[in-house]
Amino acid sequence: MSAPSPTSQLFRRKPVATMVEETGGAGPEGGTLARRMGVGQLMGLGIGATIGTGIFFVMSTAVPEAGPAVVLSFVLAAITAGFTALCYAELASAIPVAGSSYSYAYATLGEVVAYVVGWCLVLEYAVSSAAVSVGWSEYLNQLLDDTVGLRIPDSLSSAPGAGGVVNLPAVVLVTLCALLLVRGASESARANAVMVVLKIVVLLFFVAVAFTAFDAGNLTPFAPLGAAGIGVAASSIFFSFIGLDAVSTAGEEVRDPRRTLPRAIIGALVVVTVVYLLVALAAVGAQAAGAFEGQEAGLAVILQDVTGSRWPAIVLAAGAVISIFSVTLVTMYGQTRILFAMSRDGMIPSLFSRVDRRTLTPVRGTVAVALFVGVLAGFVPLDFLIDLTSMGTLVAFAVVSVGVMVLRRTQPDLTRGFRVPGYPVVPVLSVAFCAYLLSGLPGITWALFAGWLAVAAVVYVTYSRTHSKLREVR
Numbered sequence: 379m380s381a382p383s384p385t386s387q388l389f390r391r392k393p394v395a396t397m398v399e400e401t402g403g404a405g406p407e408g409g410t411l412a413r414r415m416g417v418g419q420l421m422g423l424g425i426g427a428t429i430g431t432g433i434f435f436v437m438s439t440a441v442p443e444a445g446p447a448v449v450l451s452f453v454l455a456a457i458t459a460g461f462t463a464l465c466y467a468e469l470a471s472a473i474p475v476a477g478s479s480y481s482y483a484y485a486t487l488g489e490v491v492a493y494v495v496g497w498c499l500v501l502e503y504a505v506s507s508a509a510v511s512v513g514w515s516e517y518l519n520q521l522l523d524d525t526v527g528l529r530i531p532d533s534l535s536s537a538p539g540a541g542g543v544v545n546l547p548a549v550v551l552v553t554l555c556a557l558l559l560v561r562g563a564s565e566s567a568r569a570n571a572v573m574v575v576l577k578i579v580v581l582l583f584f585v586a587v588a589f590t591a592f593d594a595g596n597l598t599p600f601a602p603l604g605a606a607g608i609g610v611a612a613s614s615i616f617f618s619f620i621g622l623d624a625v626s627t628a629g630e631e632v633r634d635p636r637r638t639l640p641r642a643i644i645g646a647l648v649v650v651t652v653v654y655l656l657v658a659l660a661a662v663g664a665q666a667a668g669a670f671e672g673q674e675a676g677l678a679v680i681l682q683d684v685t686g687s688r689w690p691a692i693v694l695a696a697g698a699v700i701s702i703f704s705v706t707l708v709t710m711y712g713q714t715r716i717l718f719a720m721s722r723d724g725m726i727p728s729l730f731s732r733v734d735r736r737t738l739t740p741v742r743g744t745v746a747v748a749l750f751v752g753v754l755a756g757f758v759p760l761d762f763l764i765d766l767t768s769m770g771t772l773v774a775f776a777v778v779s780v781g782v783m784v785l786r787r788t789q790p791d792l793t794r795g796f797r798v799p800g801y802p803v804v805p806v807l808s809v810a811f812c813a814y815l816l817s818g819l820p821g822i823t824w825a826l827f828a829g830w831l832a833v834a835a836v837v838y839v840t841y842s843r844t845h846s847k848l849r850e851v852r
Contacts, residue, residue, distance in 0.1 A: 388488065388489060388490040389487075389488030389489065389490060389491070390488060390489050390848050391484065391485060391486070391487075391488050391489070392481075392484040392485055392489075392492075392723065392848055393485070394472065394473055394485050394789065394792060397473060397475045397481060397484075397485065398473075398474070398475065416632070416633055416638065417638050417641050417642055417645075418571070419571060420625055420632050420638055420639070420642035421625075421641070421642040421645045421646050421649075422571040422574045423625055423642075423646075423708050423711075424622060424625040424642055424643065424645075424646030424647075424650075425574050425578075425646050425649055425650060426571075426573060426574045426577075426704040426705060426707070426708045428618065428619060428620065428622070428646065428650045428705075429574070429577055429578065429581070429649075429650055429653055429654075429701065429705075433581070433618060433653075433654055433657050433658075434513060434517065434675075434676075434677055434698045434701065434702060435513040435516060435517075435674075435675070435676065436614070436615050436618060437658070437661055437662075437670055437673075437676050437677070438670050438671065438672060438673045438674070438676050439614060440611040440614055440615050441611075441661075441662065441667050441670035441671070442667075442670060442671040443603065443607050443610045443611040443614065444601065444603065444607045444608045444610070444611035444612075445599060445600060445601055445602045445603065445607065445667045446596065446597040446598075446599075446600050446601075446662040446663075446667055447600050447601035447607070447608050447611075448608075448611050448615075448658055448662060449655065449658045449659050449662065450601075450608050451608050451609075451611035451612040451615060452612075452615065452651075452654050452655055452658050453655070454608065454609070454612040454811075454815075455612045455615055455616045455618070455619060455815070456619070456647075456651040456654065456655075457811065458612075458616065458619075458775075458808070458811035458812060458815060459616075459619040459622060459647060459651075459775075460647060460651075461779070461804050461805075461807050461808035461811060462622065462775040462778060462779060462808045462812070463622050463643050463644055463647045464644075464798045464799065464804055464808075465775075465778050465779045465781075465782045465798055465804070465805050465808055466479075466622055466623070466625075466643050466778055467639065467640035467643045467644055467796045467798070468640070468782050468794060468796050468797055468798045469482040469778060469781055469782060469785065470625075470635070470639035470640060470643065470796075471635075471636045471637070471639055471640050471794050471795030471796040472636075472785065472792050472793065472794045472795070473485055474632075474635030474636055474639060475719070478499065478623050478712070478715075478716060478719075478774075479495050479499065479623065479774045479775070479777055479778045479781070480492055480495050480496040480499055480716055480719055480720060481719055482777075482778055482781045482785075483495045483777050483778075483781055484723065485781075485785065486780075486781040486784040486785045486788065487777065487780065487781060487784060489846060489848060490838070491777065493720075493725055493834070493838055493842060494831065494834065495773070495774055495777050496716060496719075496720045496725060497830065497831065497834040498769075498770040498773045498774050499623070499712075499713070499716045499770065499774055500713060500716060500717065501766060501767075501769075501770040501827075501830055502617075502620065502623070502767055502770030502771050502774060503620075503709050503710070503712050503713035503716065503770075504713055504747070504750055504751050504754060505754060505766045505767045505770065506617055506620050506709045506767040506771075507552065507555075507706050507709040507710050507713065507751045507754075507755070508548070508552075508751050508754035508755040508758060509617070509767055510702050510705045510706050510709070511545075511547075511548035511549075511551045511552055511702075511706050511751070511755040512537070512545055512548050512755055513698075513702055514547065514548065514551050514698075514699060514702035514703065514706065515530075515535050515536075515545050515547040515548045515551075516674045516675050517675050517678065517695045517698035517699050517702065518530070518547050518695075518699055519535055519547075519674075519675070520674070520675035520678050520679075520691070520695045521692065521695035521696055521699055524678075524682075524688050524691055524692045524695060525692060530546070530547060534546045534547075535547055537756065537757050537758055538757055544756045544757060545755060545756050545757070546756070548752075548755035548756055549752045549755055549756045551702075551703060551706055551755070552706065552710070552748055552751050552752040552755055553748060553752065554703070555703070555706045555707045555710050555748070556710065556744055556745065556747070556748035558707060559707065559710060559711055559714065559739065559744050560734070560739055560741045560744050560745075561739075573700050573701065573703060573704035573707075574704060576697060576700050576701070577697055577700065577701035577704065578649075578653065579697070580693065580694060580696075580697025580698070580700075580701065581653055581656075581657055581697070581701075582653075582656075583690075583693060583694070583697075584657060584660065584677055584680075584681060584694055585656045585657060585660045587681055587684060587685065587690055588660035588661060588663065588664040588680060588681070588684060589660050589663065589664070590684065591663075591664045591684040592660070592663035592664060593663060593664070594663070596662060596663055596664070596665065596666050596667065597662065597663065602667075609814065609815070609817075609818045610818045612815055612818065613765075613768055613772075613815045613816070613817075613818030613819050614765060614768060614818075614819075615768075616768045616771060616772060616815055617767035617768040617771055618654070619647075619650070619771070620709065620767065620771050622643055622646065622647060623712065623771065623774060623775070625639065625642050625643045625646060636793070636794075636795030636796075637795050639795075640795060640796035657677075661676070661677065661680060664680050664683075664684055665680050665683065675695060675698070677694055677698070678691040678692075678694040678695045678698070679691065681693075681694050710744070710747055710748070710751060713747050713751075714730075714739075714740055714743050714744050714747050717730040717731075717740075717743050717746075717747065718730055718731050718740050718743060719731075721743070722847075723846065723847050723848070724842065724845040724846045724847040724848075724849075725838075725842045725845070725846065726837075726841075726842070727841075729742045729743065729746070730742070730743035730746070731743070765819055765820060765822075765823040766823060766826060766827065768815070768819060768823075769816070769819055769823050769824075769827050770827075772812045772815055772816050773812075773816070775808065775812050776808070776809050776812040776813065776816075779805040779806075779808035779809045779812070780805070780809060782798055782801075782805045783802055783805050783806075786801065786802075
């Protein structure tokens, strides 16, 4: 037999049937994850990974770019996320396994594309976890200041590029989330569900109070930088919708995944979009656009200014501390499951897919993730982290949309619990919107992303290509 061509090796696909079969057995080395979550818990994961990812602190960077028209930036980001959510729902119902868009790409576009997507997801989740941990540090300081009159020194609460030495609170948060994750997915999901309810209540409290000070004059000029500013802001805040991908990473840990995954993805998107729009409109109506730039713990400051009292700000800051904890928990969870899937396929070392016999969680992989995220959270400034997260998220979302079209052509008879309405228009629009938002990201983000992919290429050539479980033995 002739040896396979290099091109065929790069684009070899993993059969969907093989992926599904791998979720069935239990073994001490590779192992499988336990199916314990239902629609409510899974939807809670999506909301938990999304609400709080950016809404508590992204206004300070987005409003200076778009002005009060930041509300339209959220609409643009939500429309893009909506198109993509429908695509995720179809692929999740057809390929109900861990790995999210990495696994979907492996089944539809081939190994090298899946590998690149996997690295994008690792970047997306790690940087997102670090970014929200940095935001958590800001609100923790605000809470301490409002309650006991103390603040953690800047040297211990800011990264070197932001005037400090290390962001110690962010590192502590990552450590606490890792400890909870190693106890088990269902335990983490239950804790997250409680935090999700609290964060929604707190944000609705903010909306109610802020709207009492709504001033239409704050909305003019509405879009000082025009459509370009709206697009740039939408690009930077898109990372706030990362929770949609986090839902699909749990494909092997939910009951009846072909029905549960689509419902949870779409349900989470609806809740998140409504909350985001209400908060954004209330914030820009209660405070002049010029006051947002460089503002730390902005929503808490708005409440204090509106009421002239500290207790509403304390409630908001406490809610943010709890909320952002849940976001970090879920995004770290998502990253461990992406690495689990890649490791099981031989793309990265096997330690990431080794499951603890007692907790049925990838303990070693979780520790490795915590170390990586902790370094980012402790030593990298927030603005770099936000844009890198948006970059990884948008690339992954675009690949999922392409994957829907490819799978419809290559496996039209594959069982699907959900089908994208308006096919093929919706997947095409999803790709187009993602491309538009990608064009709004700054050059330094593209340069850092290129460097990340260069590292990925070295790892693929030196390790993944020869360790892939799909390699053809001749």
